[in-house]
Amino acid sequence: MSDLREDIARLVHSLHRVSREAGPMAVMEVCGTHTVSLFRSGVKAFLPESFRLVSGPGCPVCVTAQGYVDAAIELALKPGLTVATYGDMVRVPGRKGSLEDLRAKGASVLVCYSIRDAIRHAQANPGQQVVFLAVGFETTAPATAAAVLEAERLGVGNFSVLSGHKLVMPAVEALLSAGDVPLDGFLLPGHVSVIVGSRAFVPVAERFAKPAVVTGFEPEQMLRGLLRLAELVAQRRPAIENVYGVAVAEEGNPVAMAFIERVFEPVDAEWRALGVIPASGLGFRERFAAFDAARRFALTFGADYDPPGCLCGNVIQGKAMPGDCPHFARGCTPRRPIGPCMVSSEGTCAAWFKYGRNFRHLPPPVLAAG
Amino acid sequence: MCLGIPGEILRISGDGVSRTAHVDFQGSQVEVSLSLVPEAAAGDWVLVHAGYALTLLDAAEAAETWRWLDKAEMAREVGSAVPPRAGEERP
Amino acid sequence: MTPAKAASRAGSRNDDEVQVVLAHGGGGEMTKRLVEGHILSRFANPLLSPLTDAAVFPEMRGQVCFSTDSFVVQPLEFPGGDIGRLAVCGTVNDVAVMGADVMGLSLALVLEEGLLFSTLDRILDSVAAAAREAGVPIVTGDTKVVERRHGDGLTITTAGVGRRVDGVELGPWRIRPGDRIIVSGGLAEHGLAVMSAREGLGFDTSIRSDAAPLNGLVRAVLEAGPGLRFLRDPTRGGLAGLLVDLSEETGLCVELEEEALPLTPAVRAASEMLGLDPLSIANEGKLVLVASPDAAPRVLELCHQHPLGRRAALVGTFTEASPPLVELVTRAGGRRIVLRPYGEDLPRIC
Secondary structure, three states, X not given: OOHHHHHHHHHHHHHHHHHHHXXXXXXEEEEHHHHHHHHHOOHHHHOOOOEEEEEEEEOHHHHEOXXXXXXXXXXXXXXXXXXXEEHHHOOOOEOXXXXXXXXXXXXXXXXXXXXXXXXXXXXXXXXOEEEEEEOXXXXXXXXXXXXXXXXXXXXXXXXXXXXXXXXXXXHHHHHHHHOOOOOOEEEEOHHHHHHHOHHHHHHHHHHHOOOEEEOOOOHHHXXXXXXXXXXXXXXXXXXXXXXXXXXXXXXXXXXXXHHHHHHEEEEEEEEOOOEEEEEXXXXXXXXXXXXXXXXXXXXXXXXXXXXXXXXXXXHHOOOXXXXXXXXXXXXXXXXXXXXXXHHOOOOHHHHHXXXXXXXXXXXXXXXXXX | OOOOEEEEEEEEEOOHHHOEEEEEXXXXXXXXXXXXXXXXXXXXXXXXXXXXXXXXXXXXXXXXXXXXXXXXXXXXHHOOOOOOOOOOOOO | OOHHHHHHHHHHOOHHHHEOOHHHHOOOHHHHHHHHHHHHHHHOOOOOOOOOOOOOOOOOOOOEEEEEEEEOOOOOEEOOXXXXXXXXXXXXHHHHXXXXXXXXXXXXXXXXXXOEHHHHHHHHHHHHHHHHHHOOOEEEEEEEEEOOOOOOOEEEEEEEEEEEOOOOOOOHHHOOOOOEEXXXXXXXXXXXXXXXXXXXXXXXXXXXXXXXXXXXXXXXXXXXXXXXXXXXXXXXXXXXXXXXXXXHHHOOEEEEEHHHOOOOHHHHHHHHHHOOOHHHXXXXXXXXXXXXXXXXXXXXXXXXXXHHHOOOEEEEEEEOOOOOOEEEEOOOOOEEEEOOOOOOOOOOOO
């Protein structure tokens, strides 16, 4: 057995033991990447059946309200304008189709690995307006902030950003306050924590008296995090712990936080299905109005809507499982998605479509002697 | 939320918000912004997300956490910082 | 001449000497100059040289295999290859995996007005080199010129004719539970190499497209005899696409071992960085071979003895389990389902 398999096997056995002692528990995976990584790594199959994982609002594409999507589509329809975006957003359907559909009809849509690629494109095409769709949580927001400052320094006047950035904690607090989903603890997003620090979650844990563990995305990391969480739940200790110490410090990355502070301010933001959550989004400060695409193009965001019958709203809140939705795997598939939970690769419905059907639990792997 | 992977800084250019590094990911090189980690230096390992380094990483800890990193490759570059696992040979 | 030099020289030479113009497709003097000067000069061979309307093959007995493909890859040139190499290897491989000797290829070019001759010449050199490597002549062809459209430059269609080796029977219907799955070498290299050259994603990489003609390797593994059940090359859709197809075609389950997959650290890292699954990424110089448990060691040995099969590895097994799915035993020792990839893989933040 490889080193990794041995380490995994040991952790799985410990998790089963703690789980037996503690009884059934429900834990929220705040981050969509954890949902998918647990499946992809094969580790999910080893979790005890009594250990339930509930998906949270941690998929930026899934929680982006339709108003933002439709505004992006309107921009793509403008001649002389290129919409630059991370790959995640390209297939989200709006009223007039998705960016991918529009690109097929001749709209200028550039898929980027980094926002800096969009700045370079703007520099190379001075006659074109380039608008970058900035979605993502605190992991990605510092990059947007730094990019705007870089564009300012370089004098790239034909570049602007449509901010769809959101903050994780206000959404988690809103969900907890609603009290609809009984939870015993939280698996905290590893890379958001790199920026905001593990201590950012302390107020929420204290207020709701639940334990939470910051963990990374490698299989051993996730199992360590789940084990620690199970132990804290069993001990009824509402502590915040961090097993991703290689990347996450208690205070996070203050330089990155300062960038966010400098360029953005907290604004009320509309979340799909969760409605408007106060101070949960990031909007450009007045000082950077020149780079705000919403101001530059006088955009207004229409009301949020879910396609008829779509349960994405409930799925995001952890109130429904993908299988509960009448469209799941019938009218709604990754190839022809109806709602964002299916179109986003880290959406809960997409994860369940790819890995959750025909999913089976495995017994804990046999341990090597010793 | 977040795809972030470890890479090694090869060389640095620019300053301030335009400070960038060529970061190596086991043989692929991407130009990465260092604006969020001003203390980063050539030879350092960083966690990279969407073209930005988010934090410094200790090379040995990184090898422990991201098991798919080529440890022989890392040991060659980092020197003695990455201890081989029991039974593993040094290159 | 580098493209830059060609462009700067453009001012002192006629446009039609530097780039393709519509008149080159007119069928007259300029077409003759294009075809003779750029194309025929590279491909002389006994089947082509008569320049009759169609190539005439000597009498062939046995089963004839025939395949065609069109190539529209963007960008035209990428680390390790270009559209020309791809066009030859793609069709040679489609014919070869039937267990056939490839006898000849057709080469149809649709050139876009504005395509630089320096680019065309590089690509035609690639075609010629790939054809030589494969030992397969270009026996007939066609050239058209179209108005400038998206600035794609050119598209290529190749068709290939082959003669199936006597006694060879390869196909999904031959696969039985217990049969072993072998891949001939490193996965995901072509797709990542092409991606690295695309705008918006640009990264330098040691990863090179693996585009290669596999007819030699196929000939070598046919020595294994009837224990070799099936051959196919995992192009678009990657290994995942091919195995899901096979699982459906045979009604059998596939159990795949992640630790056994030949993935270089560079491929692993680039895939992680872009958020892509190496199983879903295209290969253009790899074989998937299915062999009986008895024949598998010999097939593996035959691969290893061939330059294109040095990193061949046993990666999975067909089983009788129900329902028919492709299941991956992960590096962590767990399991997950493998599905056909949906649509284009795009780099993501999440």
